[in-house]
Amino acid sequence: MSTPSPETSLAIAIDIGGTFTDIALHDARSGRIWRAKTPSVPTDPSQAFLTGVKLALGDAGHAATSLERVLHGTTVATNMILEGKGARAALVTTAGFRHVLTIGRQDIPRRANYLAWVKPARPVPASRVLEVKERIGSGGIVIEPLDEASVSEVAEACRALKVDAVAVCLLHSFANPAHERRVAEILREKLPGVAVTASSDVLPVVREYERSLATVLNAIVMPGVSTYVSRLEDRLEGEKVTAPLLLMQSNGGVAGGSTIRRAPALTALSGPAAGVVGARDVAAACGIKDILTVDIGGTSADICLIKDGRIDLTQSGHVGEWPLPLPMVDMVTIGAGGGSIAKVEDGTLTVGPQSAGADPGPAAYGKSSPYATVTDAHIVLGHLQAKLLGGRMALDTAAARAAVEREVARPLGLELEAAARGVLAIIDNNMVGALRIVSVERGHDPRDFTLVPFGGAGPLHGCSLAELLGISRVLIPAAPGVLCADGLLAADLKADFSRTLPKAGAVDVAAARASYAELEAQANDWLANEKVAPADRQFRRVALMRYHGQGGEVSVAWVDDAKGVETAFGNAHQGLYGFKLDSAVELVTLRVEATGRMPPPPKPQLAAGRGAAPHEQVAIHLASGKTGVPLYDRASLGAGDKIAGPAIITQLDATTLVLPDWTGEVHPSGAILLTHRPTLHSKLGV
DSSP states (O other), X not given: OOXXXXXXXXXXXXXXXXXXXXXXXXXXXXXXXEXXXXXXXXXXXHHHHHHXXXXXXXXXXXXXXXXXXXXEEOOHHHHHHHHTOSOOEEEEEETTOTTHHHHOOXXXXXXXXXXXXXXXXXXXXXGGEEEEOOEEOTTSOEEEOOOHHHHHHHHHHHHHHTOSEEEEOOTTTTTOOHHHHHHHHHHHHHSTTSEXXXXXXXXXXXXXXXXXXXXXXXXXXXXXXXXXXXXXXXXXXXXXXXXXXXXXXXXXXXXXXXXXXXXXXXXXTHHHHHHHHHHHHHHHHTTOOOEEXXXXXXXXXXXXXXXXXXXOEESOOEETTEEOOSOEEOEEEESXXXXXXXXXXXXXXXXXXXXXXXTTOSGGGSSOOOOEEHHHHHHHTTOSOSEEGGGTEEOXXXXXXXXXXXXXXXXXXXXXXXXXXXXXXXXXHHHHHHHHHHTGXXXXXXXXXXXXXXXXXXXXXHHHHHHHHTOOEEEEOSSGGGHHHHHHHHOOEEEEEXXXXXXXXXXXXXXXXXXXXXXXXXXXXXXXXXXXXXXXXXXXXXXXXXXXXXXXXXXEEOOSSHHHHHHHHHHHHHHHHSOOOXXXXXXXXXXXXXEEOOOOOOOOOOOBOSOOOOSEEEEEEETTEEEEEEEEEGGGOOBTOEEESSEEEEOSSOEEEEOTTEEEEEOTTSOEEEEEOOOHHHHTTO
16 A cells, blocks of 8 residues: 555545446545546546546646555446457366356246247357366365366367467366366466466356356456556556555455456446445435435446345346356346437337447437437436536537437327426336335335435436335435445455355354355455455355255355354245245355455535525426426535425536425435425325
């Protein structure tokens, strides 16, 4: 870590999204915060990264050399997987198992038409799946020694196939990784310049298909992410920044460049995970522990449920069509954002999942976009003003109106404003479906939670989403449009270390203790490499368990007692599925969640307000018709100030739409708590 200056202690966070790049600069000593937002550069994300750093430092009046921490959330790995633009890779596996990826699983995606669904092409075709002669049993015993000559043959085949990366995933290597590590070592020697990754370094757990796929996806993104991280480090070095670069992972923690180069797939949900961490931090400052978060950006909406202040992890996550069973924040992502394209096909209006992105973006961005988007619909209804980003970005209102008229209103025979309301109604209902997945379908009543909408478009939809779900409280963060960047500053260093037992069976506390001790030793080594002081290291033991005969596990906090951990599993199963079974309980996988505590970001308190005063009246269109509403500048609001809807609140990074029957009060932390108090007329639908 760099030596702190006596005057400042600066940390900067940069989150690159599909449309905008968000920046937050915090000074821990003074408590000051500077935020900035700039358009993303899809062809070279590192350009927007450096532009954002310079913007924030320029606003603060500090030199780049004064930075002590640089944190980054990135979608580079995700985009490579989704767009199929990763490295040309090969998979090396045990002889006789080359079709594991092709076979996959028998299940069909839950929302797919089982009569029409076609299995997607695998990220590595069968022609690039190669075999080595070896065999290790499920208990870790060597059945057939490794034939190193067959490994040399595989290396020659990889050279002939001109691959850029190789994934090594041998049968039962989670129980004994010796053969797999030797294969990787030989391939690195014989294939200089080719990225080689082994499943024992990515996901040393049971289930051959998922483990193979995770290792393949890691290999596919490894060269690209390594190049990207190196480019960022070079750009920072060019600005004479000596602070360490820490990147956000899917599990809600950050890690250094060496960890990310080894396992870049860990960043697959990097940005959204940072937003969830930030939302929890904002809610905690207001004394709220149970929240539903919805991060609405330009391309997607990422939705998560937090109960009792705890962010749950899942190993059943997906990136696009592929299961990626690495520990990641348990969330649902759908194609719904400000850039979601509205179009009429066969007389039916659809919105998303396709997005106009940053280029050409919505019609209002003035780049001759042919699309009508959710952002354009908001402009038609008057929800968005003529300029964004503090006046740095002008919106083309006429182009937005023309696009909605051409693409939606005219084909459906509707008035312009009715067409725009239809666009918003569809996108809201799409998001409500995802919100119900993380709440109702998992045994939670959404009415018991506070909705936290964020992202550039989140506060425009917060009240309408809450009304559709029956939620009566909405919490708008102080800087909703850059909350993912704020979340980076609130994140700790984190890594997960897992081990599947050689054979699932009854809980053996003594054996589990020994395995946990070994996992914690690995975790300690990692934290030491990340230069975390022993006093700042924390470990959490997790057990993945199931009833005998089940195909999936439920994770519970480890209890150092067989009966106690079985009871914890039964209670977790009851909460998740609504029942318990009178069956034998099996312990399958052990996991240690290692945390290195980082300095918490400053939490400045707002001065007491003098009463909310709008700076002008603007006309907007609501379901009841056109009406004038007050327009507030959020920077002018102080603690305790109250706002009654309908109203619009503008700020640098987002716009908040307060609907009728909602009232808001500014919390001393800077967040605004909106409360729904429906009148008799609204209850009757008048």
